[in-house]
Amino acid sequence: MSGIASRFDFKEIQEKVSLHLRPWHRSFQFWVRAADIYTGYKVFQVRVSFVKDVQKQHAMWERQHELAADKIYAMCSDLGGFFLKVAQIIGKPDLAPAAWVKKLVTLCDQAPATPFDGVQRVLEKELGQSISEIFEKFDVNPLGSASIAQVHLARLKGNKNDVVVKVQHPGIQELMMTDIRNLQAFALYMQKTDIKFDLYSVTKEMETQIGYEFDFLREANAMERIHHFLYENNRKSPVLVPRVVRDLASRRVLVMEYIDGIPILKLGDEMAKRGINPGGKMAAAAKQNILKSLTLAYGQMILKSGFFHADPHPGNILICKGSEVALLDYGQVKDLPDQLRLGYANLVLAIADNDPVKAMESYRELGIGTVSNCGNEQQELLRLAQTMFDTKLPPGVVMLQPFSEDSSIKKIAVESFPEELFSILRTVHLLRGLSVGLGINFSCAEQWRPIAEGALYNAGRLKERVEYES
Secondary structure: OHHHHHHHHHHHHHHHHHHHHHHHHHHHHHHHHHHHHHHHHHHHHHHHOOOOOHHHHHHHHHHHHHHHHHHHHHHHHHHOOHHHHHHHHHOOOOOOOHHHHHHHHHHOOEOOOOOHHHHHHHHHHHHOOOHHHHEEEEOOOOOEEOOOEEEEEEEEOOOOOEEEEEEEOOOHHHHHHHHHHHHHHHHHHHHHHOOOEOHHHHHHHHHHHHHHOOOHHHHHHHHHHHHHHHHHOOOOOOEEOOOEEEEEEOOOEEEEEOOOOEEHHHHHHHHHHOOOOOOOHHHHHHHHHHHHHHHHHHHHHHHHHOEEEOOOOHHHEEEOHHHOEEEOOOOOEEEOOHHHHHHHHHHHHHHHOOOHHHHHHHHHHHOOEEEEOOOOHHHHHHHHHHHHHOOOOOOOOOOOOOOOOOOHHHHEEEEEOOOOHHHHHHHHHHHHHHHHHOOOOOOHHHHHHHHHHHHHHHOOOOOOOOOOOO
16 A cells, blocks of 8 residues: 555656646747747848848848748747747738748647546536536537637537537646746847837736636626627627626636637638639628728727727637627727727827827827937827727838838837737737738728717817717
8 A cells, every 4th residue: 555655646746846847848948949030030130131132132031031930830839828829919911921920820729629538627626517417418529729728519408509618728827927927038138139119018918918818707797798888889789799608607617609600711711612702892892891890899899998809819700690790709808097098099080180290199198108210200100100000001011020120110119118008009900910811901090080089079088079980
């Protein structure tokens, strides 16, 4: 008996040591890989500076981006967790080189699934009942697995409608917090050497927001609040929001209504299957309506309510019958203070009206600290505002490239950036990525202008009432 006991003791010690060393191992992996990618670019910048032929330079840059894309993909894929979210953020057509986007877009909906016995343990511990007591059927294979949780299709006992069961991966919280802190250290270095932007505040806001994602009760409350707001403020809600099964919600398990639809990334394939030309007029009209519905919902949430879904990446958007849009996953939400909400409403008007003076005032009101490195400061500030906070790219800008010498971020150093604004920035960038992906250069600022005017009027900051879409 003592031999068996000692073997168990040894196994327990092994597991504890392994758990303790896991964050250190991940940190080592991150820094080795990040240093390799970063130094690769720095050495390349020296090498390409000796080449005078512009076309040859362009070809060299493309090749360098492809090499880096392979390394970034390998890092995000191997480490998983938080790095899958990093891939979602930087893998956007407007934010990263085409080679990165092509490689990273495949990571968005792919994360290793937790084996079913692990799912069962979490679910039964959280809900206090066995799966067979709660569900009439429960699909063992998940519908999908993301960085924090995976979802299964199921049916409750005594109910004919399907539900979705979201279950958190065991041990994922500690792992992701380690990843975020490593990224924060890297961001501090980058903002001191290469990018004159307050990247550290951005990563601090990411830490706050992702920390919230581990509490599914908070997500259930957010889903119900946004559902109520959109359905109360419109004759018909611009997007569908799943209903929560309230008595089956806990910190690590969430059961909600199943909405049938196709992921937005598969829209073109679905149109082709139905004999619709994805490049034709009918498809263009459908895409325009989808984008307008989605951005209208966001305009209302951000500017009218201040409480909004802050993660509109393609994996969270479904297209349903009649081109209706469903918005999923309310783990990342933001509740803006009125001062920031109204300051952003003012900035939306500045962008929509192409007004550099108002843009400058809005920056001050929002607490965005800038230092100019150019003569035409006002115009560059407006251009920076358009680049950061509108889905429509400014004239002459095909892709946002923060490293290029012509970039507004190079000309206007952003020394302080309120952490809470990052959620708006990221949301607009994700919406722009969808806009570019659908082939539509669409301005959310122009669409949101009447909502922004209404918000400012209701706060007593505009003298004349403007009729706007509710």
